[in-house]
Amino acid sequence: MLTIGRLASYAGVTIRAVRHYHQIGLLPEPERDASGYRTYDADAVVRLVRIRTLAEAGVPLAWVRELLDADPAAFAAAISEIDRQLRTRIRTLREHRRRIALLGCGDSLAVPAEVVDYLDRLRAIGAPEAVIEAERDAWILVAARWPEAIPAFMADKVAQLADPKVVRLYRLVSRLAENSADDALLRETADAMIDLFEQAAARGELDWQDEAMPDAAFVRLLDSFVDGVHPAVGRLRELIAERGWIGWNRVERRAP
Amino acid sequence: MLTIGRLASYAGVTIRAVRHYHQIGLLPEPERDASGYRTYDADAVVRLVRIRTLAEAGVPLAWVRELLDADPAAFAAAISEIDRQLRTRIRTLREHRRRIALLGCGDSLAVPAEVVDYLDRLRAIGAPEAVIEAERDAWILVAARWPEAIPAFMADKVAQLADPKVVRLYRLVSRLAENSADDALLRETADAMIDLFEQAAARGELDWQDEAMPDAAFVRLLDSFVDGVHPAVGRLRELIAERGWIGWNRVERRAP
DNA sequence: TGCGGGGTTGACGCTGCGTCAAGGTCAAGC
DNA sequence: GCTTGACCTTGACGCAGCGTCAACCCCGCA
Numbered sequence: 001m002l003t004i005g006r007l008a009s010y011a012g013v014t015i016r017a018v019r020h021y022h023q024i025g026l027l028p029e030p031e032r033d034a035s036g037y038r039t040y041d042a043d044a045v046v047r048l049v050r051i052r053t054l055a056e057a058g059v060p061l062a063w064v065r066e067l068l069d070a071d072p073a074a075f076a077a078a079i080s081e082i083d084r085q086l087r088t089r090i091r092t093l094r095e096h097r098r099r100i101a102l103l104g105c106g107d108s109l110a111v112p113a114e115v116v117d118y119l120d121r122l123r124a125i126g127a128p129e130a131v132i133e134a135e136r137d138a139w140i141l142v143a144a145r146w147p148e149a150i151p152a153f154m155a156d157k158v159a160q161l162a163d164p165k166v167v168r169l170y171r172l173v174s175r176l177a178e179n180s181a182d183d184a185l186l187r188e189t190a191d192a193m194i195d196l197f198e199q200a201a202a203r204g205e206l207d208w209q210d211e212a213m214p215d216a217a218f219v220r221l222l223d224s225f226v227d228g229v230h231p232a233v234g235r236l237r238e239l240i241a242e243r244g245w246i247g248w249n250r251v252e253r254r255a256p
Numbered sequence: 257m258l259t260i261g262r263l264a265s266y267a268g269v270t271i272r273a274v275r276h277y278h279q280i281g282l283l284p285e286p287e288r289d290a291s292g293y294r295t296y297d298a299d300a301v302v303r304l305v306r307i308r309t310l311a312e313a314g315v316p317l318a319w320v321r322e323l324l325d326a327d328p329a330a331f332a333a334a335i336s337e338i339d340r341q342l343r344t345r346i347r348t349l350r351e352h353r354r355r356i357a358l359l360g361c362g363d364s365l366a367v368p369a370e371v372v373d374y375l376d377r378l379r380a381i382g383a384p385e386a387v388i389e390a391e392r393d394a395w396i397l398v399a400a401r402w403p404e405a406i407p408a409f410m411a412d413k414v415a416q417l418a419d420p421k422v423v424r425l426y427r428l429v430s431r432l433a434e435n436s437a438d439d440a441l442l443r444e445t446a447d448a449m450i451d452l453f454e455q456a457a458a459r460g461e462l463d464w465q466d467e468a469m470p471d472a473a474f475v476r477l478l479d480s481f482v483d484g485v486h487p488a489v490g491r492l493r494e495l496i497a498e499r500g501w502i503g504w505n506r507v508e509r510r511a512p
Numbered sequence: 513t514g515c516g517g518g519g520t521t522g523a524c525g526c527t528g529c530g531t532c533a534a535g536g537t538c539a540a541g542c
Numbered sequence: 543g544c545t546t547g548a549c550c551t552t553g554a555c556g557c558a559g560c561g562t563c564a565a566c567c568c569c570g571c572a
Contacts, residue, residue, distance in 0.1 A: 311559090
């Protein structure tokens with residue numbers, strides 16, 4: 001007759017594991033001796049070893065009991081099902097490895113490569129860091145909702161940067177970032193933006209905005225990044241609104 | 257301003273996950289509105305997306321917080337550590353797959369291949385099923401404690417089966433299994449066993465028993481399988497003991 | 513006013529044990 | 543007979559990352 005400790009050591013498991021198996025009914029509770037100790041016989045060791053054999057092969061304990069006395073067909077079926085699950089988990093972990101290898105750090109975390117490229121171009125034409133961060137955050141949101149649309153969006157945005165008017169606007173914004181009290185500069189910036197808005201309207205580029213961004217609340221959310229860039233943005237928004245334009249990420253002409 | 261549901265849907269996570277991140281301090285608790293609803297801003301979405309990006313790459317949540325504002329060097333170090341852990345887990349699962357593919361079912365569960373072979377030979381010479389089961393269970397215990405010793409043990413046991421005396425003994429045992437009341441048969445079996453014991457003793461085969469099986473309690477445990485085969489085994493043990501021999505798996509000569 | 517679809521906190525469940533906590537038991541040495 | 547140390551007992555929390563009730567509040571709409 002064995003104590004729990006000897007049983008466990010014969011089977012190569014911990015005492016805690018044995019008690020756990022009792023608790024979940026995998027190993028029957030044996031007789032107790034006068035002092036309450038569990039007393040095991042050799043059959044318990046055999047059963048325990050079999051339990052471990054299955055458990056160490058990745059069989060969930062919940063399935064072990066049925067497997068221990070399953071006929072060959074059921075056994076084989078269960079084994080192949082468990083193997084399937086193991087394969088799935090391995091695939092998941094491999095996917096994790098793939099993703100973790102792609103992770104950039106800090107700024108570029110959660111930002112698709114196309115967006116990183118676009119932000120670099122913005123930086124190259126002298127956009128202020130605050131603007132770039134706002135763009136980055138906004139594109140993080142867009143990428144989370146429509147990851148597949150990012151390449152097209154970015155191709156579009158990069159193409160826009162070829163327009164000298166756009167570059168000039170960013171220059172103005174950059175100067176404004178350093179001297180936001182300059183009212184003439186503010187007006188000049190507003191003019192430049194409206195010029196671009198009107199150009200876009202003339203080319204019909206505003207017409208498919210609704211399809212690209214169908215969610216008004218989401219667009220307001222994106223706008224909030226722009227508003228957070230600098231206090232002067234509020235003034236800018238007012239100036240532009242006075243001239244009948246509303247919105248940053250989806251612009252509309254309204255009665256002034 | 258967003259409710260928790262919109263926040264979650266923008267970031268592609270469940271509401272429960274967001275609350276969980278609050279609970280573990282990964283995402284700061286936002287302001288509440290008059291009715292107690294949490295009100296989020298766009299920055300919360302960005303942070304949440306970043307958390308998900310890391311979590312979906314297999315980063316444990318406990319590490320996400322530090323990673324979110326780690327410098328590139330620390331970030332890279334953490335990433336490589338996490339990748340190491342992922343590789344370890346993949347190796348573990350692959351080992352599970354390997355083992356599960358090797359699992360026999362029912363009888364052969366937890367029995368090494370060499371033992372299966374030996375049991376088949378026993379069956380071939382006509383050993384009764386009860387004896388084979390007892391052998392099987394005993395070898396399960398031995399294999400659990402000294403798996404590396406099994407091939408040598410089995411080579412030895414298989415070699416023994418070449419001895420006609422051993423084969424004859426199993427024949428007797430087999431007849432005894434069918435007719436345990438036959439006293440003459442019982443005595444003949446005892447004689448056959450003692451003959452083998454003495455032959456082994458003469459060849460010095462009993463001398464290294466202690467080295468092979470140093471644990472007396474363990475040997476008693478193995479013996480208990482033999483005792484459980486059939487009630488007649490008890491009679492057999494007495495008969496043999498009268499002639500000065502004790503034990504099944506490790507035999508000793510004692511003063512009768 | 514009722515209904516459906518939000519939101520709130522609190523708590524248990526899952527997996528397979530590890531790890532205290534707070535004791536009772538046993539064999540051995542003094 | 544007493545201590546010591548190794549072993550046994552039950553009970554309960556902890557772990558990772560949420561899923562899933564339960565029980566209740568809030569809001570807009572017919």
